[in-house]
Amino acid sequence: MYQHKLEKDIRCPLEYGLQVFGGKWKSRIICVLAESGTLRYSMLRKSMGNITDAVLASTLKELMADSIVERKSYDEIPPRVEYRLTEKGKSVVPILQNICKWAGAYHREDSENTLIQCQKCDYNKG
Numbered sequence: 811m812y813q814h815k816l817e818k819d820i821r822c823p824l825e826y827g828l829q830v831f832g833g834k835w836k837s838r839i840i841c842v843l844a845e846s847g848t849l850r851y852s853m854l855r856k857s858m859g860n861i862t863d864a865v866l867a868s869t870l871k872e873l874m875a876d877s878i879v880e881r882k883s884y885d886e887i888p889p890r891v892e893y894r895l896t897e898k899g900k901s902v903v904p905i906l907q908n909i910c911k912w913a914g915a916y917h918r919e920d921s922e923n924t925l926i927q928c929q930k931c932d933y934n935k936g
Contacts, residue, residue, distance in 0.1 A: 830876045831902050835861060835869045840878065840895065844903045848894040878902065 831837055842857045843849060855866055873879040878899035884890040
Protein backbone atom coordinates (compact mmCIF):
# COMPACT_ATOMS: atom_id res chain seq x y z
CA MET A 811 0.00 0.00 0.00
CA TYR A 812 1.16 3.54 -0.76
CA GLN A 813 2.99 5.24 2.10
CA HIS A 814 3.07 9.04 2.26
CA LYS A 815 6.60 10.42 2.51
CA LEU A 816 5.50 13.36 4.63
CA GLU A 817 3.08 13.42 7.53
CA LYS A 818 -0.24 15.10 6.84
CA ASP A 819 -0.19 18.72 7.92
CA ILE A 820 -3.79 19.40 8.87
CA ARG A 821 -4.10 22.81 10.48
CA CYS A 822 -7.84 23.38 10.65
CA PRO A 823 -11.06 21.38 11.03
CA LEU A 824 -12.11 22.13 7.44
CA GLU A 825 -8.95 20.48 6.12
CA TYR A 826 -9.68 17.44 8.30
CA GLY A 827 -13.25 17.25 7.02
CA LEU A 828 -12.21 17.50 3.39
CA GLN A 829 -9.57 14.83 3.94
CA VAL A 830 -12.14 12.48 5.52
CA PHE A 831 -15.05 12.83 3.08
CA GLY A 832 -13.67 14.86 0.19
CA GLY A 833 -12.68 13.64 -3.24
CA LYS A 834 -14.46 11.85 -5.99
CA TRP A 835 -15.04 8.43 -4.45
CA LYS A 836 -15.38 8.93 -0.69
CA SER A 837 -18.43 11.17 -0.93
CA ARG A 838 -20.02 8.82 -3.48
CA ILE A 839 -19.49 5.78 -1.25
CA ILE A 840 -20.97 7.64 1.71
CA CYS A 841 -24.02 8.66 -0.34
CA VAL A 842 -24.56 5.15 -1.71
CA LEU A 843 -24.37 3.63 1.76
CA ALA A 844 -26.62 6.36 3.18
CA GLU A 845 -29.22 5.56 0.53
CA SER A 846 -28.94 1.76 0.67
CA GLY A 847 -28.00 1.06 4.29
CA THR A 848 -25.91 -2.09 4.35
CA LEU A 849 -24.34 -3.41 1.15
CA ARG A 850 -22.12 -6.27 0.17
CA TYR A 851 -18.95 -5.35 -1.70
CA SER A 852 -20.28 -6.45 -5.11
CA MET A 853 -23.48 -4.42 -4.76
CA LEU A 854 -21.54 -1.39 -3.57
CA ARG A 855 -19.22 -1.64 -6.56
CA LYS A 856 -22.18 -2.03 -8.92
CA SER A 857 -23.83 1.06 -7.42
CA MET A 858 -20.65 3.09 -7.84
CA GLY A 859 -20.46 2.81 -11.61
CA ASN A 860 -16.97 2.94 -13.12
CA ILE A 861 -14.82 2.51 -9.99
CA THR A 862 -12.07 -0.12 -10.11
CA ASP A 863 -11.73 -2.83 -7.46
CA ALA A 864 -8.37 -1.44 -6.35
CA VAL A 865 -9.73 2.09 -5.86
CA LEU A 866 -12.89 0.87 -4.11
CA ALA A 867 -10.93 -1.38 -1.74
CA SER A 868 -8.42 1.37 -0.97
CA THR A 869 -11.11 4.01 -0.42
CA LEU A 870 -13.11 1.69 1.84
CA LYS A 871 -9.97 1.09 3.92
CA GLU A 872 -9.46 4.86 4.29
CA LEU A 873 -13.11 5.36 5.29
CA MET A 874 -12.84 2.52 7.80
CA ALA A 875 -9.62 4.00 9.23
CA ASP A 876 -11.49 7.29 9.74
CA SER A 877 -14.45 5.44 11.36
CA ILE A 878 -16.88 6.53 8.63
CA VAL A 879 -17.61 3.01 7.34
CA GLU A 880 -17.67 -0.27 9.19
CA ARG A 881 -17.06 -3.70 7.72
CA LYS A 882 -18.74 -6.80 9.06
CA SER A 883 -17.64 -10.23 7.92
CA TYR A 884 -19.67 -13.35 8.55
CA ASP A 885 -18.16 -16.75 9.19
CA GLU A 886 -19.91 -18.43 6.27
CA ILE A 887 -19.02 -20.37 3.18
CA PRO A 888 -18.80 -18.56 0.81
CA PRO A 889 -17.58 -15.62 2.92
CA ARG A 890 -19.99 -12.70 3.25
CA VAL A 891 -18.80 -9.17 3.96
CA GLU A 892 -21.05 -6.15 4.40
CA TYR A 893 -20.35 -2.43 4.64
CA ARG A 894 -22.42 0.27 6.35
CA LEU A 895 -22.01 3.77 7.69
CA THR A 896 -21.05 4.23 11.33
CA GLU A 897 -22.74 6.89 13.44
CA LYS A 898 -19.86 9.19 12.55
CA GLY A 899 -20.45 8.36 8.88
CA LYS A 900 -24.17 9.08 9.17
CA SER A 901 -23.35 12.45 10.70
CA VAL A 902 -21.54 13.42 7.46
CA VAL A 903 -24.64 12.87 5.29
CA PRO A 904 -26.37 16.20 6.11
CA ILE A 905 -23.12 18.01 5.33
CA LEU A 906 -22.92 16.33 1.93
CA GLN A 907 -26.61 17.12 1.32
CA ASN A 908 -25.94 20.79 2.06
CA ILE A 909 -23.04 20.74 -0.39
CA CYS A 910 -25.43 19.24 -2.95
CA LYS A 911 -27.96 22.02 -2.31
CA TRP A 912 -25.27 24.64 -2.78
CA ALA A 913 -23.85 22.95 -5.88
CA GLY A 914 -27.34 22.48 -7.34
CA ALA A 915 -27.66 26.24 -7.59
CA TYR A 916 -24.48 26.53 -9.66
CA HIS A 917 -23.92 23.20 -11.43
CA ARG A 918 -25.74 22.23 -14.60
CA GLU A 919 -26.74 18.61 -14.20
CA ASP A 920 -26.06 15.92 -16.80
CA SER A 921 -29.08 13.76 -15.99
CA GLU A 922 -27.94 10.93 -18.25
CA ASN A 923 -24.82 10.31 -16.15
CA THR A 924 -26.25 11.18 -12.72
CA LEU A 925 -25.90 8.49 -10.06
CA ILE A 926 -29.16 6.82 -8.97
CA GLN A 927 -28.93 8.17 -5.42
CA CYS A 928 -28.25 11.66 -6.78
CA GLN A 929 -31.40 11.49 -8.91
CA LYS A 930 -33.34 11.06 -5.65
CA CYS A 931 -31.53 13.94 -3.92
CA ASP A 932 -33.75 16.88 -3.09
CA TYR A 933 -31.08 19.57 -3.45
CA ASN A 934 -33.20 21.58 -5.86
CA LYS A 935 -36.12 21.79 -3.41
CA GLY A 936 -34.04 23.86 -1.00
